[in-house]
Amino acid sequence: MAAQELSQEQLDKIYAFAVDLGRKAGQLLLESVEKRIGDGDHQLFEEKDSAVDIVTQTDEGTLPIPSAAAFARFLGEESYAKGQSRDYLIDEHPTWCIDPLDGTVNFTHIFPMFCVSIGFLVNHRPVIGVIYAPFQDQLFSSCVNRGAWLNEKRRLPLIRHSSIPPMPPNAPGKCILSCEWGKDRRDIPDGNMYRKIESFVNLAAEVGSRGGKGGMVHGVRSLGSATLDLAYTAMGSFDIWWEGGCWEWDVAAGIAILLEAGGLVTTANPPDDPETAPIPEVRLGSRLYLAISRPAGPSATETGRQSQERTVREVWKRVRQLEYTRPGA
Amino acid sequence: MAAQELSQEQLDKIYAFAVDLGRKAGQLLLESVEKRIGDGDHQLFEEKDSAVDIVTQTDEGTLPIPSAAAFARFLGEESYAKGQSRDYLIDEHPTWCIDPLDGTVNFTHIFPMFCVSIGFLVNHRPVIGVIYAPFQDQLFSSCVNRGAWLNEKRRLPLIRHSSIPPMPPNAPGKCILSCEWGKDRRDIPDGNMYRKIESFVNLAAEVGSRGGKGGMVHGVRSLGSATLDLAYTAMGSFDIWWEGGCWEWDVAAGIAILLEAGGLVTTANPPDDPETAPIPEVRLGSRLYLAISRPAGPSATETGRQSQERTVREVWKRVRQLEYTRPGA
Structure with missing residues (x-):
């Protein structure tokens, strides 16, 4: 399915889905933080690559992509890791490019600068973006021709x-x-x-x-x-x-x-x-x-x-x- | 008035006042940001010292200290600037040490990491602290013997x-x-x-x-x-x-x-x-x-x-x- 085949209506639906998904995934991250605040459990992660590169359990199961948007391929860090190569896998077809947890070190240390990152690409071009930082409840989002927004109410950039x-x-x-x-x-x-x-x-x-x-x-x-x-x-x-x-x-x-x-x-x-x-x-x-x-x-x-x-x-x-x-x- | 003359009850009252003051001052900062988002007015500041050191209008009129806490001296950046010296002015007496706007460059650029900072000192020791970052609505506060808190409900540090x-x-x-x-x-x-x-x-x-x-x-x-x-x-x-x-x-x-x-x-x-x-x-x-x-x-x-x-x-x-x-x- 090439880019020109996606109508604005289709894009709008995918955008609405992505915003919803971002909020839900962010909520899961927040629940994981709440649990750690209660349990004091710092042992939820395993080390990978080097001492700096942490993968938490949350990073591995946060985002079940529902069938409604399953016509597009899903690519995330885990897709690449599983392929045992990090070749660039994106082509001209509609593709989700997702990081269910960006800022993993921050997440582990409970510094609020962690987020869910959901990109939707057509012809290699990012046309929809949703970033949700749940600790401070900041949602950044955009869809081509619909503007970019903070919390769906303030247009970006903030100064008009x-x-x-x-x-x-x-x-x-x-x-x-x-x-x-x-x-x-x-x-x-x-x-x-x-x-x-x-x-x-x-x-x-x-x-x-x-x-x-x-x-x-x-x-x-x-x-x-x-x-x-x-x-x-x-x-x-x-x-x-x-x-x-x-x-x-x-x-x-x-x-x-x-x-x-x-x-x-x-x-x-x-x-x-x-x-x-x-x-x-x-x-x-x-x-x-x-x-x-x-x-x-x-x-x-x-x-x-x-x-x-x-x-x-x-x-x-x-x-x-x-x-x-x-x-x- | 020396440190030992302040009872816990007095400190608790000053603490409550400081929290209230922090929230009110932060709200003024936020209103200033809202105004700039609406007006697109980047010209609210004048330069001082160097291109990096910005003083905004907000920095100069945010915090009217009410008489209820006026027994203590008030020292802030402006007190020092007006004295045309930056000698260390704090002594053993109860003293407010306040920055009505910390992170001025962030504030000017509307990066959320700006805040009100209210310290209360006795015998040179900071015994009460209130930090309010209004854009993300995060209030950090403490009083001796009362613990340190995020938004008055989560104890700091976050992990129990x-x-x-x-x-x-x-x-x-x-x-x-x-x-x-x-x-x-x-x-x-x-x-x-x-x-x-x-x-x-x-x-x-x-x-x-x-x-x-x-x-x-x-x-x-x-x-x-x-x-x-x-x-x-x-x-x-x-x-x-x-x-x-x-x-x-x-x-x-x-x-x-x-x-x-x-x-x-x-x-x-x-x-x-x-x-x-x-x-x-x-x-x-x-x-x-x-x-x-x-x-x-x-x-x-x-x-x-x-x-x-x-x-x-x-x-x-x-x-x-x-x-x-x-x-x-």
Whole structure:
């Protein structure tokens, strides 16, 4: 079933189902937290890959996909793990791309930044997104042509479109940067950890420092959930999200919501000529993401889109290329 | 009026007043956000000190302290600014130490991690703390001998005391580290920014790396609010908060809540002999803080307090000394 075969009515039904599913799955996560608060049971998880990568029992049985939406394939982290490969499995057919629990370390420690992430893709493009963070009862959702929403009542980004100021003239200055330390902490000279840190420091340091790379962002935020990083970028809370290493089930829903909220998403890795290279559309399975918030308002000299693209180029000038491949790729 | 002159009954009354004040002040913050969502007015702030230090109009008129609690002095960021000095002004007398808006950058960008922070001190010791984050409606509060609470119904830390596991045997491994990039982004070799980054990387890198300093924490989180960092440390979401550069009004309420929840707070700066040096009580005006979460349960070999102190020493071994002085000090 190709993209053009799905009517808006069909999409609306799938959207309503996804919102309902997100709330129900989130409720299950919350019940699991309540149980742990009562029992004090920290032993519900087993370790996987490394000490950082926790899979909880909840991660493995939260989401029974009902038959009503079963025409589409279901792909989640577990689908990949069971295939013993992490090849990119998504094709042009309608596909659910789901993480029943994003922010697993936060969930284990009962830090509220964990969520359910439900993306629905057609022709590789995320067209429906539902992110539900049950501890603070925040539901982010979108469907193409229906807007992006917080708790189904506030349009995203939160500041109303007609009044959004342009991206700052000296972006990334005055921007909030969202980024994550991730799980790859290997002490390899010029490895991903050190490339990330160098990029963070460039973006944070005072203007004019570090050979002209100092970006003096307003703030650096790390929540420990790629999904919620994207949700808050769609909301307009964060201006820039730069990340490498997460997977399509971490970002599918968030990208859907960001795009519907007027955001831009492309690759984290800078081209050789960041000033002039084309800005490519994000590849969902690339593991390299740069998202820019909100459809910034036009100024006297540029459109909103132009100000977003300017910000992409200014970030690219300050970050290192990261090396994340897919097993088998 | 000295500490010993305050009865539990008096403290309870002040506590009830502080909770009410926190909720009301938080509601004013929320109303300001609602107004901005409607108006799209990003121009409510003026710049101060540097591009990072925003003072909003809300920061200047949120909290009218009523006469019922006026026997105590009121000290907040504005008290210091008006005195054109930031000498440490707190003495042994009962004192309110308040930040009507912590996480100002978050507030400006409508990232929900902003809050009201109300501390009440006697003999320099924070004895009452109220932190209210209105966007997600989370109220953290404590009074000596009355416990620490989330939304006045869940005891902190969230996992019930009898079931809290000991701090991890290889702490800081498996711990969540909370830390902030802060406002001092000067590109000074061996300056505070670089000392902070080096410390963060030591705590994050794989075990055995970086000359034995690699700590392999489970996650690194930066929220942009010292007050909420402390609140989530008291809750047990974060295990370790290490920070330099914030002020007593940023931490007074959080320290009260953390202590009542069984946490430990001392100095961020490591002594020459981190293995054996005494672990000093925190100095409220020191601008250097290291907080350890929860009264960890006893193991076969150590008490909960011993496991917290062990964690302090393991952090000290991995962090650099920071240099924050007070103007005029």
